[in-house]
Amino acid sequence: MASNLKKLSCLPFFFLIFFFFVTISSAELCNPNDKKVLLKIKKAFNNPYILTSWDPQTDCCHWYCVKCNRTTHRIISLTIFADDRLTGQIPPEVGDLPFLQTLMLHKLPNLTGPIQPTIAKLRNLVFLDLSWNGLSGEIPDSLSTLKNLFILTLSFNKLTGEIPSSLSELPNLGGLRLDRNQLTGQIPESFGYFSGEQAPDLILSHNQLSGKIPSSLSRLNSTSIDLSRNKLEGDASMFFGANKMIQILDLSRNLLEFNLSEVVFPQSLTSLDLNHNKVYGGLPPVMTELKLQYLNVSYNRLCGPIPVGGDMQSFDLYSYFHNKCLCGAPLGDCK
Known part of the structure; x- marks a missing residue:
């Protein structure tokens, strides 16, 4: 009887502890301003299925495609990808997530319109990926204000106009991908003067x-x-040199014209593609010292014997054919 009374006397304390933990677990961690912004973004994207978890009655730190800082509980990452049911344009509200470090809107074919200028307000942004969408218009010059940016990827869109020269002002940029668009004009001269310690x-x-x-x-x-x-036209020999760090160099399918015999190959080079240009001269013997994993010099104006040794004979004839008078294995014998 005494033991039963003792058990009963413990029940109120147990329920108190249970209530405490339930209260803590149900507390809203997400910043209310961030939550309002996210709900506006969801509405602008026409409430797509991928954002079903964005329920205003739940904590937005637990929503799909969203990540909060563990200490401040502010939104630091927004990654929405691979959904053809998301429609609309990038809403201006994306610029109202001041602690955002990662913004990825990727493989959203029905995401159209321009790159939202308010993205330039995201001064903490490190990773910006707007690739494989239906974006159009010009690349905003204002992206150069994102001084913490390390990766900028705008590939596989319908972007037009010239490349902003101001992108060279990004001091921490480690990678710049603008491929698979409709960009015109020249490569900016400023790209020889990236302000960071290491060129992207x-x-x-x-x-x-x-x-x-x-x-x-x-x-x-x-x-x-x-x-x-x-x-692209003219000389591209500036990418070669004994002190260069280049590992992968692809200049294929342009109108480039320079003497390959005169370039100095960096020892770091592992992949070289020059096919479909107007490159002339010959293949220097020093190429046998390179650790090449890929080589294509086809459809140029090269002449002379293919150097024997190293990896040069490991590539098939398609790496060398359609040149002026290149010869030797894997092509025909030199006469």
Whole structure:
């Protein structure tokens, strides 16, 4: 009897503890201003299925596509991707999430219209990915104000106009992808003067860029450069050099014309694609010392024997054919 009374006397305390934990677990952590902004974004996107969890009666720190800071509980990441049922344009409210570090709107084919200028208000942004959408218009010059930006990806859209020269003012930029758009004009001369300690990887392929590559890009020391499938002319030898860090260089399908015999190949080079240009000269023997994993110099004006050794004979004839008078394995014998 005494033991039963003792158990009963513990019940109020147990219920008190239970009530305390229920109250804590049900407390709203998400900042109310952030929550209002997210709900406006959902409405602007026509309440797509992917945002079903964005219920105003629940804590927005637990919503799908959203991440909160564990200490401040402010929204730091918004990543919406792979949903063809999301429609509309990027709403101006995206600029009202002041602590946002990551903004990814990716593979949303029915996301149209321009890049929202208010994105420039997101001064804490580190990662901006607006790729594989239906965005159009010009790249806003105001993106150069995002001084913390490390990755800028705008590829696979319908963007037009020239590349803003001000993008070189991004001091922390490690990667710039503007490929698969309809960009025109020349590569900005300022891209030889990126303000950061390390030049970003530069992917500008599959556009309509034209003219000569600025000589200032000889200062560019990126690990990956892809300018393929444009209308670029003239000399591109500035990307080579003994002190360069370049690993992947793709200049294919342009109108480039320079003497490959005279360039100095960096030892870091692992992939080189020059196909469909007007490159002349020959393949220097020093290429046998490179650790090449990919090589394509087809459809140029090269002459002379293919150097024997290294990885040069590991590539098939399609890497070398359709040149002026290139010869030797894997092509036919030199006469």
